[in-house]
Each structure stands twice: as structure tokens, then as C-alpha cells.
Amino acid sequence: MSAPEPLQILVIDDEKGTAEAIAESLERRGHACTIATSGKSGVAKLEQEPFDVVLTDLKMADLNGLEVVERSKQLQPDAEVFVITGFGDVKTAVEAMKRGASHYLQKPIDLAELRAVVENSAKRVGTLRELRRQLDEKFGFEGVVGNSPKMLRVLQLLKDYAPTPASVLILGENGTGKELAARALHTNGRRKNKPFVALNCAAMNENLLDDELFGHEDGAFTGAKGQRKGRFEHAHGGTLFLDEVGDMPLALQAKLLRALENGEVVRIGANDPVKVDVRIIAATNKDIQKEVESGRFRQDLYYRLKVGTIRLPPLREHREDIPQLVAHFLKEFAKRYGKSVPKVSPAVWKALEGYDWPGNVRELRNLLDSIMILDRDGELTPDDFPEDAGIKPHGSSSTPSSGPDHLIGRPLEEVERYYMEKALELTGSNREEAAKLLNISERTMYRKLQEWKKESDKKAEE
Secondary structure, three states: OOOOOOOEEEEEOOOHHHHHHHHHHHHOOOOEEEEEOOHHHHHHHHHHOOOOEEEEEOOOOOOOHHHHHHHHHHHOOOOEEEEEEOOOOHHHHHHHHHOOOOEEEEOOOOHHHHHHHHHHHHHHHHHHHHHHHHHHHHOOOOOOOOOOHHHHHHHHHHHHHOOOOOOEEEEOOOOOOHHHHHHHHHHOOOOOOOOEEEEEOOOOOHHHHHHHHHEEOOOOOOOOOOOEEOHHHHOOOOEEEEEOHHHOOHHHHHHHHHHHHHOEEOOEOOOOOEEOOOEEEEEEOOOHHHHHHOOOOOHHHHHHHOOEEEEOOOHHHOHHHHHHHHHHHHHHHHHHHOOOOOEEOHHHHHHHHHOOOOOHHHHHHHHHHHHHHHOOOOEEOHHHOOOOOOOOOOOOOOOOOOOHHHHOOOOHHHHHHHHHHHHHHHOOOOHHHHHHHHOOOHHHHHHHHHHHHHHHHHHHHO
8 A cells, every 4th residue: 555645734833843843743754844833824824825734723822723723624625624732722622623623632742643643634635635636637527516425426426427428317406516517527528529518408398399409490380490400419429418307298208218219310390310429418306216107207218318327415415515615616706806715704604504505506606606795804794695695694593503502401411422423523433533532532432332323223123
């Protein structure tokens, strides 16, 4: 097994001697370290250079370490952030983890522990870096943002299907990015220099859809003046994207299937077929299997379309990608409007991460576009939200809190379980690291997990 790749590490500590000692220890392992001796200078470096890991002290004179954590996760959401704290300040370290830090280390720093933590990080960063290298540099899937397991699965499927001629069926709710995924398949495939033609099957009636797909001959029907090529012919050699294919009328489904099976289309009013070479990518927001079972969608067409299948998860199922999506969109809008990337206030983060996003990524993007326009002071606060925004950022939302506030008044065992599960999530299910994070023994954590598993199994049997 090859050694982990060297990391770009930013060390932020207003005690210069401590920062230099940390940097020297990590540089001996081959990592490249940059030192910042204040919180503000550390944030400035984050705005200018990419880093894999950020090590920051929590107590600094000019800028609170919690703010550094927040800015780190906003400016460079892929970077892992570790916080350094003095003895007896574990409460602040836990707050830092809630804001996105991956681990905390107590002063005086145990350099062996520091190196071990960073080496584990190097393995995770290396895996992510390699996947991103393959996907971004080789396949260039710009705009398909997310590092959650579900989005990495989507990216992997895009990579697998893109170079093939296979038909692909993309499933997902409105606003999840189905056309973006379809364009990624096209632009990273062998047909990228040929047309990408999109057609929304739900936007027109049966007769108009028939004409749009297959075209017509002169005089084929009232008002048909001159010959007209349909979308199939326009997409010849390239890709035809059929959006909301689940809404296509049954009669046209039969005609579409014939065109796909034979590789030819017949214009309305014509007798002779026209050969076409088209890759089909289809998408729908419906439960297509239920549509098949109910007889509203042809089973043979369903199987013909789903040679490959990609399900785009709703945003509520991968909330952990919200910080990265926010950073991506804010950079886009800052460039568009000639502004600096703004800071996001804790109240706004809480609102964004606690909302269900019925409109998915599209709703998030449109909201950020609006509040970016309204922002005047370089910090996004609840006052910047449009009046008609579905989110209630002032704490009056009926959405249950996703943070630990909901544990107030709950039994101690529920509180223990919440923090153990949170620690496992933060450490990638590494029990040893999670136990260290909570300052308990790994044996205690294992015993608790086994107890909860038995309880769950028992309830399942009942």
C-alpha cells in the first residue's frame, strides 16, 4: 500500500513557538506547513491558498477560534479542521466540533498523537483527493457538488456511465439537478462534440410533443408549412435528454420505444424512416416503478431506458453537503455581483441546516442568490432573507432542531447516545478516535453500542 500523499497544512496559533513546534513535527513527516500567528492572518491565508488540514488554537487575542473554524468550513469545506485547546476547555472544543471541526487536541500538545491524527486525516484526504482528481480533472463534473457518501456515489456513477453509449435513467425530485447530471454525462462522453438536445415531456400536449420529437412533412396537418426536423434528428450523433419522461403519453411511449429499438424515426405525414444515432438520457421526478405497475408507463420502455440508473438524493438526505454547496454558490454569486465572499452568521447556518428544502438544491441556490443581492455589510444574517423565504431564521420555525438543543430535559442515556453517534460520525466510525474525542475508553463506547444494538434488535423482534 502506498504511503499517504503529503498534505498542505495551515497552523494558526498566536503563540509563535507552539506553531513552529507543530509545523516542524509535521514537516518531518513530509507535510508542507504554513504558519499564521493570529486568527485574522490565518483566515487571510485561507482566502488565498488551498489547504487539506487546518490546525487552529481556540484562544487567540484577535479572533475567536470558533470563528476561524466557521470561516475555514465556509472558505474551504473539503479541508479538515482540528482545534487546539487548553486544559479544562473541552466544552468550547465540543462547540467547535458542532461547527465543523473534526477533532480536538489538548495543550500541551502530544506530538505523537498529533502526527497520528494528521496521518489518519492524510488517508481520508488522499482518498477524496484521488476521487476528485479523477472526476474533476479527467471528467470535469463542475457543478455536481458534494462530498457526502450519497453524492460521491452519484459522482462515481457519472464517471462509470459517461464514456459508454448506454441509456441512463436519472431519478430525483424537482430541483435535485437532473439536467445538470445529464449534461455531465454528455460533456464527459464520446459525444461531447455533438449536440446536447433537451426536451421537457411534461411541458406540452401529446400532439405538440409528437411534432417536437419526430418532426413533420409539409402539409402533414393544418398549419404545417414546410418540412421540420424533430429533436431526434437535431440530436443526431449526440445526446437527447428527455426530462420528465414519466409524463409522456402512452401512445408516444410506443413510438419512442420503436425509435430507440430501430434507430430511426418517421416524421408526421411521412412514409420513409430517417436513420438517427442518438444516445438517450431520460429523467423523471415520479416513482417510475409505480407508474409501470399502474399501467401508466410501458414496462418495455422502462427497461430500455434504465440500462443505467442514477438516483439524485433530495437535499434533506445529504444535509452534510450544505456547507460545501453554500461555499460553491456564494463564490459564484460573489463573482457575478462583484462582491467579496461574505461571512455566514451562525443564525443563518442554523437556519440553512435545519430546513427541509422541499425545492432541494435549486431552492438553496435561488435563496443564496437573493440574500447575496440584499447583503450590504459582507455578512449574511437573518435580516438578509427575503420576506417570502420559506425558511424562518429567527427561531420560530416549526422544524425540529437538528442540533443538541432538542436534548434539553431528555434522559441522560439519550444525551450519551447522541454525542457518541455524533463522535462516530465525525471520525468516520472510528471507535478509537471517537472515544478519544469524548474522553472515554474505547471499551466503554463498545459496551454502550452493543447495549443499544441489543435494544434495537429486541424492538425489531417485537
